Amino acid sequence: MYIVIAGGGKIGYYLCKTLMPYKHRVVVIERQMELCQKISTQLNIPVINGDGTKLDDLSSAEVQRADIFIAVTGKDEDNLISCQLAKRSFGVRRTIARVNNPKNITVFERLGVDIAVSSTSIIADLIEQEVDYSGMKTLMKMKNGRIVLSEIIVKPDSPVCEKSLRDIGLPVDCVIVSIIRDEEVIIPNGYTVLRMGDLVIAVSSQHDQEELKNYFLK
Template sequence: MESIIIGGGKIGYNLLKTLKERGYQVTLVERDRDICARIADELDADVICGDGTDLEVLDDAGIAEAEIVAAVTGTDEENLVICQIAKISFHIQKTIARVNNPKNIEMFKALGVDRIVCSTEVIANLIESELDREEYRIIQTFERGSMLLVELDIGHSHPWCSMVVKDLRLPQECVITSIVREEKVIYPRGDTQIHEGDKVLFITNHTALMELMDFLRDRRS
């Protein structure tokens, strides 16, 4: 699964670096040749030099295989155009756009951009949650992305299925806030049992989330 970042400025650079460090396949598109050369050299990353609104450039970047496109240039209008091209021309399911002017947020939403954000950490978390969406979904972020509200789907084979809350092995920085069961919200106690089909919501940070996901994957294998 691949994501494409358009824009090699500070946000694009840090976003590329963050996702590569987390082990994801990601390509960056930037029109400035000097910036492309520097980023490719510093991060040993896949960098395409070209206009992110050009269909041929996007095709060269592998957009046909991408699941997510993040437009993080310094221009709101360009980010909007990129997201619309990704949706209309390449049928990308998830687009994320950086917005510099808060007045443009409603327009971006009305024109079909899936997520509108400005923080590097928030964008990285959104991309990661979509790429790993079978495991969890980040519902909301707080404190500039340092705190996450996460939703976890419980299938019949999930390690938490049929367990009670007090027996769950949770990182210290992870607190279960509620369980959604058949459209009803349950505020769990220690003896609350988790059922197949539940959606478990919890507050955590990124480090604790990765620790929890690694633990759950080990339990499944």
């Protein structure tokens, strides 16, 4: 693939270094001449000394040929503008932006960025996945955190213990994917009764995860 990266700082540098073994053709746009020389010399890839928010510099990097455009500068506004120009002016189908402030993720997505990545949010999610709320644990988050895969242990004092799924009345945006009982994996239906010690795998919206916890945990 042909990949253009706006930003040659630490993230841009190591991103290039990671992509190179996969035989992608990578071009970098960087404002600081010193960083341009470092990347060009050490990684032996084309580097444009320019600004990813300028049409002329994007054109010099042949962004119109790019399969993916990635903006990883230290400024959220520059990353947003770069991605918008790549998509709207050069027709790039896939854009990825670094977001320093996690609150900007939703804004970026609404304004056309395909993937907005926040290292702060990633670290927070990793910590969240390691926390077991007395029987409920987040296994994975998808769709930028909007969909959550949860693992829940049915305890003796759980409100759902010895009840069938149809009698529990789960939240609308929640699906019980499977139940692990001893060594058996059960694909549940409405008549499936939850037993003490069952390990329940559920998919829910982020909003309904808290409500799901209230259903299962006392």
